[in-house]
Amino acid sequence: MAKKVRDIKKASIHIDMTPLVDVIMLLLTFFMLTATFKAAESEAVMVSLPQSIYSDPDNKMRETDVLTLTLTSKGDVFVDVDNYKVRQRVFGEEFAIGVYHPDSTSKSEIETKGTVGDKEVKRKVVTLNKAQFEKVLVDLKTALRSATGNPKAEFQVVVKGDKDTDYGIVEDLMDSLHETQNKIFSLVTIIKADTKKE
Amino acid sequence: MAGGNFDAPDSGGKGKSKNKVKGRGVTIDMTPMVDVIMLLLTFFMLTTTLAAPQLMKISLPKGDVKDKVKVDMGNVLFVRVSEKGNVFFAMGKSDGSETPLEKIEIKNVATKLEALFAQNNNLLLLLKFDRKMKYHTMADIFDEISRAKIEKRYAFLKMEPADLDKINAAGG
Numbered sequence: 065m066a067k068k069v070r071d072i073k074k075a076s077i078h079i080d081m082t083p084l085v086d087v088i089m090l091l092l093t094f095f096m097l098t099a100t101f102k103a104a105e106s107e108a109v110m111v112s113l114p115q116s117i118y119s120d121p122d123n124k125m126r127e128t129d130v131l132t133l134t135l136t137s138k139g140d141v142f143v144d145v146d147n148y149k150v151r152q153r154v155f156g157e158e159f160a161i162g163v164y165h166p167d168s169t170s171k172s173e174i175e176t177k178g179t180v181g182d183k184e185v186k187r188k189v190v191t192l193n194k195a196q197f198e199k200v201l202v203d204l205k206t207a208l209r210s211a212t213g214n215p216k217a218e219f220q221v222v223v224k225g226d227k228d229t230d231y232g233i234v235e236d237l238m239d240s241l242h243e244t245q246n247k248i249f250s251l252v253t254i255i256k257a258d259t260k261k262e
Numbered sequence: 263m264a265g266g267n268f269d270a271p272d273s274g275g276k277g278k279s280k281n282k283v284k285g286r287g288v289t290i291d292m293t294p295m296v297d298v299i300m301l302l303l304t305f306f307m308l309t310t311t312l313a314a315p316q317l318m319k320i321s322l323p324k325g326d327v328k329d330k331v332k333v334d335m336g337n338v339l340f341v342r343v344s345e346k347g348n349v350f351f352a353m354g355k356s357d358g359s360e361t362p363l364e365k366i367e368i369k370n371v372a373t374k375l376e377a378l379f380a381q382n383n384n385l386l387l388l389l390k391f392d393r394k395m396k397y398h399t400m401a402d403i404f405d406e407i408s409r410a411k412i413e414k415r416y417a418f419l420k421m422e423p424a425d426l427d428k429i430n431a432a433g434g
Contacts, residue, residue: 068433081292095306114398116316118408123317135397222317225397232393234400238418242322250317253401 108161108187109134109142109180111226116253123250129212131204131219131248132239136180137228138173140165141237143197144202145219151205154200161186164197166236194240201244221249264285318404322419335360337384342421344429345392347399352428353378356386363432370397379412387416390425 111134134142143162145151152158165172174180174189192200209217221241225234241249340355342363349371350363366374379385387407391400407414 081296085292085299087297088296088303092299092303092306095303095310099306099310110290114320114401115378116401117407118318120319120408123316123319125317135383181388223314225401226394227398227401229397230393231391231395231397231400234397235391235393235418236422238322247322247324248319249322250319251401251404252315253318255316 096251100225104206108185109136110183111136112228113224113252113254114227115256117256119255125222125252126220129208129217129219131201131221133188133221133223133224133228135225135233135237136173136228138180139167139170139230140172140174140180141197141233142191143200143204145208147211149211150168150204150207153211154203155188155190157188159187160190162190162197163193164194166233166240167196167230181233185245196241198244201240201246220245221246222252224252289397309341318408319400321398321406337382337386338388340388341403342390342425342429343392343395343399343403344434345394346434347395347402348365348429348434349403350429350432351378363428365433368402368406371403372410375407379410383413385412385415387414388419390419391419392421392426392429400406411416415424 098235128146130146132142132144132146134144136142141164143164148158151160155162163172165175172191175183176190178184205217205219209215209220223234223237241247334356335354335358336356338360340350340352340354341362342350342352344350347368349366349368351366351374352363353361355361375387390405391403409414
């Protein structure tokens, strides 16, 4: 009689989930620790970056005080910083982004169509000419210094270029950077595996 | 009722003594926890960007744009890149002229640079890129320059019509 009762109980199979939970917990911790969230506003303009093999372990993207110059494939240069107080001072609005079109022979895509590729830019766009663009580069640094209270604060200048941007745009941009005493900058790329490592 | 019962409730009364013996190892039902953790895990897996962007540092020369720097033309290597992304090397000569353009496969640039620097360690790279060249070619070239185990000294020069003629003569 007693045996029969036990048989009925065993019919509901009990799976031990402890190892599963262990593994999932490990994965969860890993992803939680490595996650870097992209704020929607920092990715105002999406470009497809070029790939590169070389990596410089001493040169990493900073968390703050980064001046991002995004070059679209149609030749628009978007200038943005991560500090909203600095943006407020320079552009007059916390979520504004500057755009400069160096090539006078073509029309700015954002001005004519209001989009980048087929994506809308969800922030207020401030159009700049060459002189204004260079003034903005200088003003941003001044604004950063007064906003942080550090008279020696410098931006890390990063160039996020679309892989199909014409080099002429980069050349014009380098001229402007040189003109405004931004002598060191970095090109942002996506790492790719080295297929011919000796 | 048995105290601290996390499992599905057993029927009390009958066979109570037997249950007590079995119930020594308390089993916790982990299903809700696993559900929540799975949700969190999926969320983090989908929102994470693992491929951290890579930075290539570029330094522009100190001083003003108009500043002129005198270099010995014998220590100069012209690196011209055409609109199509073809790379041409030409060594400068002390009298101001240069050797004929040599077309280099982009993947051989690093090896070629190392070979040239083995002969002359004071070479300065003068980079002349076509304005219509695509930006990813620039990243590739810098990739190669960075890969070469050489002292990196380079300058950007504007592509002049004369350079374009030379490139066209050498095969674009």
